[in-house]
Every structure is written in structure tokens, then in C-alpha cells.
Amino acid sequence: MSPSGASGAALDAADPLARYRDRFVGAPGVGAYLDGNSLGRPLTASVERIGAFLTDEWGGRLIRGWDEGWLDLPLSIGDELGRVALGAAPGQVAIGDSTTVLLYKLVRAALDARPGRTEIVIDRDNFPTDRYVVEGIAADRGLTIRWVETKPDEGVTPELLELGPDTALILFSSVAYRSGWIADVPAVTALAHAAGALAVWDLSHSTGVVPTQLDAWGVDLATGCGYKYLNGGPGAPAFLYVRRELQGALRQPIQGWLGSAAPFEMGQGYTAAAGIRGMLSGTPPIVGMLAMRDMIALIDEVGLDAVRAKSVALTEYAIGLCDELLPEARLASPRDSVRRGGHITIDHPRFAELMPLLWERGVIPDFRRPDGIRLGLSPLSTSFAEVELAIRTIRELL
Amino acid sequence: MSPSGASGAALDAADPLARYRDRFVGAPGVGAYLDGNSLGRPLTASVERIGAFLTDEWGGRLIRGWDEGWLDLPLSIGDELGRVALGAAPGQVAIGDSTTVLLYKLVRAALDARPGRTEIVIDRDNFPTDRYVVEGIAADRGLTIRWVETKPDEGVTPELLELGPDTALILFSSVAYRSGWIADVPAVTALAHAAGALAVWDLSHSTGVVPTQLDAWGVDLATGCGYKYLNGGPGAPAFLYVRRELQGALRQPIQGWLGSAAPFEMGQGYTAAAGIRGMLSGTPPIVGMLAMRDMIALIDEVGLDAVRAKSVALTEYAIGLCDELLPEARLASPRDSVRRGGHITIDHPRFAELMPLLWERGVIPDFRRPDGIRLGLSPLSTSFAEVELAIRTIRELL
Numbered sequence: 058m059s060p061s062g063a064s065g066a067a068l069d070a071a072d073p074l075a076r077y078r079d080r081f082v083g084a085p086g087v088g089a090y091l092d093g094n095s096l097g098r099p100l101t102a103s104v105e106r107i108g109a110f111l112t113d114e115w116g117g118r119l120i121r122g123w124d125e126g127w128l129d130l131p132l133s134i135g136d137e138l139g140r141v142a143l144g145a146a147p148g149q150v151a152i153g154d155s156t157t158v159l160l161y162k163l164v165r166a167a168l169d170a171r172p173g174r175t176e177i178v179i180d181r182d183n184f185p186t187d188r189y190v191v192e193g194i195a196a197d198r199g200l201t202i203r204w205v206e207t208k209p210d211e212g213v214t215p216e217l218l219e220l221g222p223d224t225a226l227i228l229f230s231s232v233a234y235r236s237g238w239i240a241d242v243p244a245v246t247a248l249a250h251a252a253g254a255l256a257v258w259d260l261s262h263s264t265g266v267v268p269t270q271l272d273a274w275g276v277d278l279a280t281g282c283g284y285k286y287l288n289g290g291p292g293a294p295a296f297l298y299v300r301r302e303l304q305g306a307l308r309q310p311i312q313g314w315l316g317s318a319a320p321f322e323m324g325q326g327y328t329a330a331a332g333i334r335g336m337l338s339g340t341p342p343i344v345g346m347l348a349m350r351d352m353i354a355l356i357d358e359v360g361l362d363a364v365r366a367k368s369v370a371l372t373e374y375a376i377g378l379c380d381e382l383l384p385e386a387r388l389a390s391p392r393d394s395v396r397r398g399g400h401i402t403i404d405h406p407r408f409a410e411l412m413p414l415l416w417e418r419g420v421i422p423d424f425r426r427p428d429g430i431r432l433g434l435s436p437l438s439t440s441f442a443e444v445e446l447a448i449r450t451i452r453e454l455l
Numbered sequence: 456m457s458p459s460g461a462s463g464a465a466l467d468a469a470d471p472l473a474r475y476r477d478r479f480v481g482a483p484g485v486g487a488y489l490d491g492n493s494l495g496r497p498l499t500a501s502v503e504r505i506g507a508f509l510t511d512e513w514g515g516r517l518i519r520g521w522d523e524g525w526l527d528l529p530l531s532i533g534d535e536l537g538r539v540a541l542g543a544a545p546g547q548v549a550i551g552d553s554t555t556v557l558l559y560k561l562v563r564a565a566l567d568a569r570p571g572r573t574e575i576v577i578d579r580d581n582f583p584t585d586r587y588v589v590e591g592i593a594a595d596r597g598l599t600i601r602w603v604e605t606k607p608d609e610g611v612t613p614e615l616l617e618l619g620p621d622t623a624l625i626l627f628s629s630v631a632y633r634s635g636w637i638a639d640v641p642a643v644t645a646l647a648h649a650a651g652a653l654a655v656w657d658l659s660h661s662t663g664v665v666p667t668q669l670d671a672w673g674v675d676l677a678t679g680c681g682y683k684y685l686n687g688g689p690g691a692p693a694f695l696y697v698r699r700e701l702q703g704a705l706r707q708p709i710q711g712w713l714g715s716a717a718p719f720e721m722g723q724g725y726t727a728a729a730g731i732r733g734m735l736s737g738t739p740p741i742v743g744m745l746a747m748r749d750m751i752a753l754i755d756e757v758g759l760d761a762v763r764a765k766s767v768a769l770t771e772y773a774i775g776l777c778d779e780l781l782p783e784a785r786l787a788s789p790r791d792s793v794r795r796g797g798h799i800t801i802d803h804p805r806f807a808e809l810m811p812l813l814w815e816r817g818v819i820p821d822f823r824r825p826d827g828i829r830l831g832l833s834p835l836s837t838s839f840a841e842v843e844l845a846i847r848t849i850r851e852l853l
Contacts, residue, residue: 081514082509082510082513082514082515083514084514084515084516084517085515087515087517090517092517092518095518096513096517096518096520096521098513098514098517099509099510099513099514103509104506104509104510104514107505107506107509107742108502108505108506108509111480111497111501111502111505111506111688112480112497112502115480115494115496115497115688115689116479116480116481116482116496116497116502117480117482117483117485118482119482119485119488119490119494119496119819120490120493120494120819120821121814121819122494122689123494123689127689127690154552154553154556154737155552155711155736155737155738155740156737156738157709157711157712157713157736157737157738158552158556158709158711158736158737161708161709161736181723184712184721185712185715185718185721185722185725186711186712186713186736186737188723188725189710189711189712189715189725190709190710190711192710192724192725193708193709193710193725194708197708282738284738290509290513290741290742291513291520291521291525291738291741291742292525292738292739292740292741292742292743293740293742294740295737310559310591310592310595311555311556311559311588311591312587312588312590312591313553313555313556313584313587313588314555314582314583314584314587315555315584317583317587320583321824322824323582323583323823323824324583325579325586326590327583327586327587327590327591338553338555338556338559338584339552339553339554339555339556339584339693340553340554340555340680340682340689340690341690342553342690342691342692342740342743343688343689343690344505344688344689344690344691344742344743345690345740345742345743416519421517421518421519423518425721426719426720426721
């Protein structure tokens, strides 16, 4: 029983979204999967769809498939993602590459759009790949990185920013990968714009679980992961957003045939395709994006606000249980649900040694060094009973 | 009947490799699929394997899959590919990204390894993405491109090269995408080395069909496509080769967490992983590489020399039939089988208008502007009867 007196099972019985859990493939022996923010579970529909795709489309249509729809998928799925989860009007989102490669393209493009500015602003607690991409580009170009030091268990906040006439761009995560802190994206973006800089956002840990309004918030550039809350499968392609007004002026550095204005002309001299297509480089990974489309459709069916409501209830319940059952652990995530994303992290010096024991018992959270257990609660595939089982198992093992 | 008097059916009856055709998924209504060099057909084993992967591994093992083998796949499949098809000892090949992104990484890395040199040498007939990548990088860095003009229906040859002390790198295709010309890779590479330059090869149209010895030939860097003769499926990841001696000195520009020395430490400051893993950037596209592994295993079972022997027989048969039945068409590929890869192109002013009619009849070659029909004969999935049907259908339609 939780502090409120409700068991996980009782909360599940009252949960209007509980029935969607049956849409996902089951995992034998797994009692609690709490890592949906690292790798979302497959939808049964996706397994069927990919199987049919392999046989009927790849196998049956063969090369004709490109003309018959595959070539449009990066943009059509991008548009759907924009509408359902990003607050982005059509023509601004595309699927492709990995988050890392897309970050590289966006940071390079942003720098070229702010010539003469020599500083990139990013936080020390940003996800490693974001930091590594920026470090590589800064070293190449002799640029300065201004490191923002965030408060413990938080993320970037407007008062931490010192931007100036040298700032070319900022790069932050909309939801911090460890603490789950939800950044005030419009306020931080407005500060960047006031300094004449561009705002690049990594949406990996928010997309599909935290309502987002990129157009309304004035975001310039963004990218995010396809296999977390978008359930695209291990190594599924990422997505990127380029604000429409910027598309004509921005140039991305990896010029490939699928981003050219006339790929099948095979002509001399690269001319970028107009619009968001010009951000593509090589041949789009079709199989990898099919499962994302199914999850986007499911989020659309449920509604992102309802997903978010369950997400808040799941993290609230988890925090209450941790307070009650794991008083020796430290919550490393915001208590204020307005600033808390879809996952929470709890720290304890013995958590590293607990991880293999938890896996043995079919309880699968994530682990983030040095001593954090991260509970990633994907609202459509995670039950309250799983949260209860996981925290009670941690209690027993401690 | 062909000039030699043999029908396609008779040649199939005598073909020791004919039985492997049953391993591939059938395409209802397709009488002749001659575009295996653009998109190879799926193996039935791959459809089954991917279905099982989605349910049992992604769905069943969930995040544990990374620890249980997924993380090794880019390098273990790379090693297999190296052994079976590239003549590369282990530790030099990795799977990931797209050919375009890998070309970008390799060209950038090669330039950094030849500081002060200002010239990139590439041919006008190279595949568009190769040229576009180089054009973008050259524009960024103020470098010169020396364009090699190849002879009609050929590809790069040693006597066309003018290399000098400014040449940083050469980038050519081992098999030309239109003519099918097989370059003399060791001779051209030796010229690059004699000038102090690095040799980068695009192996997209040779890998899996033309025997290749990257180690023995002294190749420095190479990349190639995973969905042509490696049958990885639409948009499957590409592969790259970095010669072992160069790995310590080369730095690739897209620094991501999966190419770092300790991805799960999530620490400050990027340090590249030792060896070929340091060429990776983002999370590897796992589903996309599974089908490649099956095709590599099949090539291993058959033996690449046997695959090549059938490939030569198929193109020889196609040329003979074209000579006999399509005298008004022009062969735009080498007649000498030593210099001819797995596909041939025939040109005729009316071929563009024929393409939709061919598709209607279930005959699916490729088309390359301005007026070339390209016959891509993937030896393990293409029969002699398909070749005969295609050329007789073109005859009828002309």
C-alpha cells in the first residue's frame, strides 16, 4: 500500500489508460520494466507491421517501394510526430540518422548561421553525446564552450545563463537525462534570442511524454531520440526540427544525395532540397522508422495530455513509495511535478551492487553512475503495480 | 536462345548456385528482378530472424539486450564482413550510419591526417553522394577538388591520375555505379601512397559480388552500402573500413557516446574508444543490420569466388543477348569481364519511356539518366531465365 493507501493494483484498476498496456509485446519473466525511457517496448502492431513490410513491401515491391511511399516516410512520419507530440506545423520535422549525427548537423548549421560568434553554451549535466559533439566541433573550429553548472538534481534554468554577443548557440535538454528536470524551454529560448543566439534543444527524454510546443515556444532547432518514448526499437533513427523561417538560410554539413534537390538526376553539383528535406543526407532507414509511426499513432489516439497525466501520477506514486519504503535513498529528481519529466532517479551507495540482483528478479530499472537507480515510467506500457513491485523489491534487497 | 544456343532455363538447370534462389522471399507478379544492385531481395531467414528479434530480443530482453550482445554487433558483423567479402583482418570494419555519413567521417578524418594538403581528387562519374560530400567539405575548408574525367563507359584508371604534394586524398568507387567498371584498386592506391595521399574507396557496388582484398591492396579507408549485394533492406546501415595502422592517428569528427572509450561512465570529456569502435557515433541501428548478417553468412556458405563466377556468367549472358536482340542499344559497360562488376548498363534513347511498361510486365531493371537501363544481377537471387525474360521483353517493347 502506498502512503495514500492505494496499492498499485488498485491504481491500475482505476487507470483509464491501463488497457493500452495490452498493446505491447509481453516479456516473459519480467515483473517490472522501468526503463522505457532508455528503450521503449515494442507494440504488437509494430511486430506485425514490420513482418508484413519485410515480406510484402521490401520483398514484394522491391525497388518500386521507394517510388510508392518509402521516400516520403522521413517527412510524413516527421509531420505526424510534429502534430502529435512536438507542437510543430508540417514541413519542419524529419526522421533520420542518429541523435548524435543530427546534433552534429544542427550545431554546425547553427554556427554557420552565426558567423563571427565564438561561444557555445551547454551544461555539464547534459547527456554525454550532446557534450561530446560540441567538444569535437569546438576543437575543430577553435571555439569556446561556456559550461553551465546546474544545481544538483535540477537542469538548466534561466538565471544560470550568461549569454553575450559572442554566443552563437545554446544546447540544452528539454528534460535532463538523469534528474528528469523539465527546462523552461520558452524562457531559455527567449534569452538566447535576446542575445542574438540560436537555441538548439535535445528533446530525447521528453518527446512522447511531456507536451511540447516548439512553434509556439520559438525554438530554432531540435533533435531527439526515436527509441525511448517513441518505441522505435534499438537504434531506431532520430528526428530533427528546423523552424520554417530558418530553413532557407541554414546549410547542413553532410551533403548527400537524399538531401539534394533532385536525387535521381544524379547531376553535377549539390543543390540542397528546399525545406526540411535538405537536412537529410543518405538513404533513410525505412525499417527503423516503422515502429515509431505506430507509437506516434497510439499517442495520437490516447492524447498527449492524457499520457502526461498518467506520467505525473506514476512518478508521484513512485516518489511516495520511495519516501515510505526507501527513506535511506535520496530523491535526485524534482518533487514539483511541473518541473518533473517521465522518469525519476533515486541515489543510494549500494544501488550499483543491487542492479544484477534486481535483474535476476525480473525488475529492470536503469542505472546511472555513480549510484542512481533511474525509474523510466513509460505511461502507456507501465503499470502502477510494476512501480510498486520494483520499489518493494529494492526495499527487500537493501 | 542465346548466341551460344543456351536458353536461360538451360543455363539455370546447369547452374550449381541456382538452388540458393529459393532462400529469398518471392515477389508475386515479378518475372525478372534485375535491380539487386540497388536493393537486394530479403532472405526468408532474415524475415524470420527479424520477427524473432522483435518479439524475443527487443520485446523480451528489453534494455538487457545491449549487454547481451547488441553492442557488439557493429563490430562482430563488421569482422564477418571483413573476413567473407573484404579481405580484412578483424578489428578494422564496423557497421553503422549511412554510406553518406561514413564518407563524411572518412574524408574529414583523412584530411586531418594530411594537414597542409589542399586537394581532394575524385571523378566526375563517381556516385553523386560521394561528390556531394566532398563538395561540401571542400567548400567548408577552402580546399580544391581535382576532378578526374573518366573515359566513357569506364571508371578511374591509373593513367588518368595527376597527384602531387598538395593531394590529401583520393576518393573513387571500386565499381562504377553506372558502367560497372572495376577499378584497379591496388594500382590506384599505390599511386596515392606514392604522392603521400590517403586512398578512400567507396565499395558500395562491389561488396558481396567482386572479390576484394583491402588489407593486401593497402587500402587506407573504405565504406560501402548495406542494402545492395548485402541485402540489408531499404536504408540498412553502411559499413566502414579503417586500416589498423591508421586507427591510432585518425580522428573522426562526429564525436558521440557510442564511439567514446567508456559510454556508460557518462563522464566529462570525450575520449575516443581504441580501434575501430572509435569511428562510431550514435546508437547503432540494430534491426537494420540483422539482415546483412544473414546475407554475409550465405555468401560465406557459397564462397565469394563462386558468387563472382556466376556474376560473370550472368553479365556475359546478358551482353550476348543484348548483342543479339538489341543491336540498336549501346553497351555502356566493359566487355572485358576482368574489368566488369556485377551490373551492366545499356543505353537507348527510348529506354526512359520503356521503364513504366517494363514495370507493368513485372520486369524490373534500374534506370540511370539520361537513357540507361541498368541490369543489376545479384548472383544468388537472379536466374539466367530472368535475364532472358527481361531482354526479350525490352526487345518486344522497342
